[in-house]
Structure formats: structure tokens, C-alpha cells
Amino acid sequence: MDEFSAKIEALEHLWMRAWMQRDRNQMKAIAARDFIFLLGSEKPTILDRASWLEAATTRFRCTGYRFDEVYVRRHGPVAVFATRLGLEATIGDHHWNGDSWVVDLWQKSKIKRKWKLVERVLSRPDSDARMPEAIRAMQLWR
Numbered sequence: 001m002d003e004f005s006a007k008i009e010a011l012e013h014l015w016m017r018a019w020m021q022r023d024r025n026q027m028k029a030i031a032a033r034d035f036i037f038l039l040g041s042e043k044p045t046i047l048d049r050a051s052w053l054e055a056a057t058t059r060f061r062c063t064g065y066r067f068d069e070v071y072v073r074r075h076g077p078v079a080v081f082a083t084r085l086g087l088e089a090t091i092g093d094h095h096w097n098g099d100s101w102v103v104d105l106w107q108k109s110k111i112k113r114k115w116k117l118v119e120r121v122l123s124r125p126d127s128d129a130r131m132p133e134a135i136r137a138m139q140l141w142r
Helices: 003-020 024-030 049-056 130-136
Strands: 031-040 045-048 060-067 071-075 078-091 094-108 115-123
Touching (some): 003 060, 003 071
16 A cells, blocks of 8 residues: 555544544544435435534444555545445444445645545445435534
């Protein structure tokens, strides 16, 4: 693994540990202002940054994760991170464990020159009809 790939993977682990520890400040520092979380499911659902930070520190809890083989590619000031993600999480009382595919888009900020997470796409073949509505309920703008 080259140095750049290792840097992005380290940021991914920092993000996931912050989620596990419900560390709002750390996630806020990593996420870009226009961060979007997209759940790719039968009914896709998005959370903006404010909704994600609220949900990830209260009712959408991560208790464990593992990355499979990691793919990182740089495109100038943008990087793509992709892997199969083994996730142990809960949304309220509902356990949400299993494998998903995650693709994250990172962008180097122009002012501080730090890498920021711009978008996370979590794709999961999920036939549980409750999940899209559970994610949608976390949208703060509704």
C-alpha cells in the first residue's frame, strides 16, 4: 500500500472510531460542510451533515466494523475510498449487522489543505422495509 492510500485508510479508521465513540467533535472535524450520507437500498435515503452528526451520536450507533480489501484512488484534490464493510450497528432498537459496500469521497480543502469526507455511500441489499423510513426519520430538515 502506498503512502497516500495508507493516509486515506487511516482517516477512514479515525472516522469509524469516532462514530463508535459517538465523538461528535471528531466527526464534525472530519466531515466537510456539505457532507452527505447516502444509504443505497431499495429506497435510497440521504442524511445531510447535521442529520448525520445528530443520528450518529444518538440513535444510529456503530458498535463494531471491519474493512475488507481496501481500494483508494486519487484524482487530484479528490480521493475515492471503497471497501466491503462489515458493520455492527443499531438504529434505535433495530440491529443492523452485516456486510455492506461503502464508497467514500474525500476532498482536500483549499484553505487548511486537510482531507475532508464529502460523501459516504453505503450500499446494502436490504429487504427490510423499515430501514429506509428509519433513516428518513433522522433527517433534521423534515
